[in-house]
Amino acid sequence: MVSPILTSPEAVDTLTYAQPQVARVTHVALDLALDFDSKRVGGTAELTVLAAPGAQEIVLDSNGLEIGQVTDGAGRALPYTMGEPDPRGGKGAPLTITLDGAETLRIAYRAPADASALQWLSPEQTKGGVHPFLFSQGQAILNRTWIPTQDSPGIRQTWEARITAPEPLDVVMSGVRQGEPESLGNGRRAFTFVMDKPVPPYLIAIAAGDIDFKAIGPRTGVWAEPATLDRAWREVNDTEEMVVAAEELYGEYRWGRYDMIVLPPAFPYGGMENPVMTFLTPTFIAGDRSNNGLVAHELAHSWSGNLVTNAVWGDSWLNEGVTTYFENRIVEAVYGKQRAEQEAALMFANIKETLAEVGEDAPGTALSTDGGYQLGSAIAYDKGAFLLRTVESVVGRERFDDWLRQWFDNHAFQPATSELFYEDMMANLVQGEAEAQALMLREWIFEPGLPANVAKPDPAAFATVDAAVTAYGATGAIPGAYAQWSSAERQRFLDNIPKQRSADQLATLDRALGLSGTGNNEELFLWLELALANRYQPAVPQVEAFLAEVGRAKFVRPLFKVLWDQGDWGQPIAQRIYADTRGGYHAVTRAGVDAIVGEPAQ
Structure with missing residues (x-):
């Protein structure tokens, strides 16, 4: 299957150097080795090219890739040039290859050690503490830091991959694994994957580490580190039911399997909808499935985003x-x-x-x-x-x-x-x-703003909670039913109570509601944000521990922002914490915090 290229003016992607109407990539075949010592990925990418009659060259996206050689399908060397990188950063540089009639390109290359899409974790950054870990995050235009292709959501491509990794690590990708891993006899194993449906290239994803699998239903299951697996499995055990519900709403699930991997907490997002292998943060695990809207969201992307994608x-x-x-x-x-x-x-x-x-x-x-x-x-x-x-x-x-x-x-x-x-x-x-x-x-x-015809949510949805917010603001009355509320109700309460609180008021609130001891990170975040905004010193050690473990940008950026906004009180705390934690954050999270705090001095 070769997907169409949209040619209308509003479909022109300014974040790619590719010229798909001239020559485009339709298939990518990767043969790569993972080197955890040097934190590098290298090998070959074989690209299948569809070119217009008379096309002389094809333009790919690259951001830091080290190109060794480019040949055609017969092994004949093809000239190529790496253009000047975009001075604004992020977009990288154009890799222009002379086609000379070639329909297959074989590119020998290495990704840079600081490839923004890849995060290499030391054993100490994992739950098990014994083996290293690797995961990728390609959206929006980060995959050009480890894969030479046309990195645009409007240029869909099928792909396959052979990945070698040191034993005993397992590798998963956003394609269907083909058979069992092959032992190479040198302390390494090879894993093979296929994605036979054209996808936008940001959805090519990889993870490797000490991970195990546990089935949920006939086409669903979850991977995680052994120490996390049982908790993760219990949390996502409704997934098969969700797939059935989604199909009843909007048609067949077209990707075969729907598996998930719960990654170490350095993962920068709540989830990423990589086909057949959704990537999830462990911070959604609450023990009561109250944050499983995240799983529903990533599953829904199997239709909206993965099946039909913004160009x-x-x-x-x-x-x-x-x-x-x-x-x-x-x-x-x-x-x-x-x-x-x-x-x-x-x-x-x-x-x-x-x-x-x-x-x-x-x-x-x-x-x-x-x-x-x-x-x-x-x-x-x-x-x-x-x-x-x-x-x-x-x-x-x-x-x-x-x-x-x-x-x-x-x-x-x-x-x-x-x-x-x-x-x-x-x-x-x-x-x-x-x-x-x-x-x-x-x-x-x-047009900007919110149109007047918006269908507002039912005001009765939070009537009890909103009344409790009003009562608390007026008299300091703490709701006795808080523990029985849903997580959404607790979040509504914490997000709407008065923002200015004294230390005594915060201590009373924490003691009555058990906020600092909650196992729900959505609720914990709201508590920590409130506490820091009021310079509540007892919360600082918990914030420090939280930011040292969790790399989810949704939590990390706002907590550093609220610290920074506290001036002489909060900025030294933010600088001290960030000096210790920055190296453990993914490039996505680092970029957001750098913009607030600045990069710590080396």
Whole structure:
């Protein structure tokens, strides 16, 4: 299968050097060795090329790759040049290869030791403490630091890989493993993977370490370090049920297996939707499945994002907003309408908070932006989801579900743009001019702010909690039912109580609600954020321990930010902690904290 390339002006990806209309990559075959001593990946990448008649060259993306040689399928050397790197950083440099009629390119190369997509963990950074660990994070344009290809979401590619690693480490990838690992007799083993469906290249992912597998259902299971596996398995044990619910909503799951790997806590995101092998942070494990909306979200990406993908990153809401809506529908099917409505209400609060902070007319609050990201996840994720909730409320759930299913079916394994999404809605969903006006689709997608027709969440979803917030603010009354509340209710309470608290008030709150001892990291984060904003010294050791273990950017960046905002009190604490923790963070997390704290002196 060769996916199409979109050629409309809004589908041009400014973050790639590739010229896919001239020559494009359709398949990548990797043969790589993992070297944990030097923290390097190296070997060969064999690319299958589809070129227009008369095309003389192909342009790939590279960021720090060390190219040894380029040959064609017959072993004939091909000239190549590495261009000047983009002075703004991130985009890397163009790797231009003379084709001379070649349809296959074989590139011998090594990735740099500081490849931004790869994080090499020492044994001390793992739960087991004996073996090293490696994982990748390719989104958005980081895979060009370890794979020479056209690194654009609109240029989908099939791929295969042979990876060698030292025993006894296991390797998993975002492709289907072929058979058992092959012993090479030199203390190393070879693992083979295939992804026979075209995917955007940011979804090529790898992890290697001391990991074991435990099945959940006939097509689902979880990998994790042995010390984490049982807890992880119990937490994600609803996954097979989620897959069934997702299929009932929007059609067949098309990737075969749905496995997950719970990575060490240095992983910078909550989850990453790599096909057939979702990557997850251990920070979602709460012991009660209260944070399993994360699993539902990554599963939903198997349709929105992986099956139909934004062609350019300025349309990332097509991945994230559609997925967040889908996630909420899975949560409703598996855990009930009340939980789904509460989680939707938290999303809506995120939108309002972001708009209050940046302004209703800030350009980055439009869903579709020119070549950049939206202003925070509340736009791409939550505003995107509320567009779909609003459409559903206007046209009815049955009609809306029929339309969304056909969107996935008719654009499967293809890139998409906001304009294409809008046109499809107008052609296949909207009935009549009055309904078109009621939906306000162009305003939702292409203009900033939150349209007036937004379908607001049910105010009753948090009525009890909101009353408790009011009572606490007025009299300091602490809700006695807090322990029986859902996690969403506890998060709502912690996020809405008065922000200015004395040390005595914070101590009382912690003692009554057990905040510093919670096993739910979403709730712990809200407590630590509140405590630091009030310069609550007893929380500092816990913050220090938390930031030393957890690399999830969602938690790490805001905690450093609130410390930094405390001036003479917080900045020395932030500098001291970051000097110790920066080396253990993924490049994604480091970049965010560097912008707040600055890079510590060596």
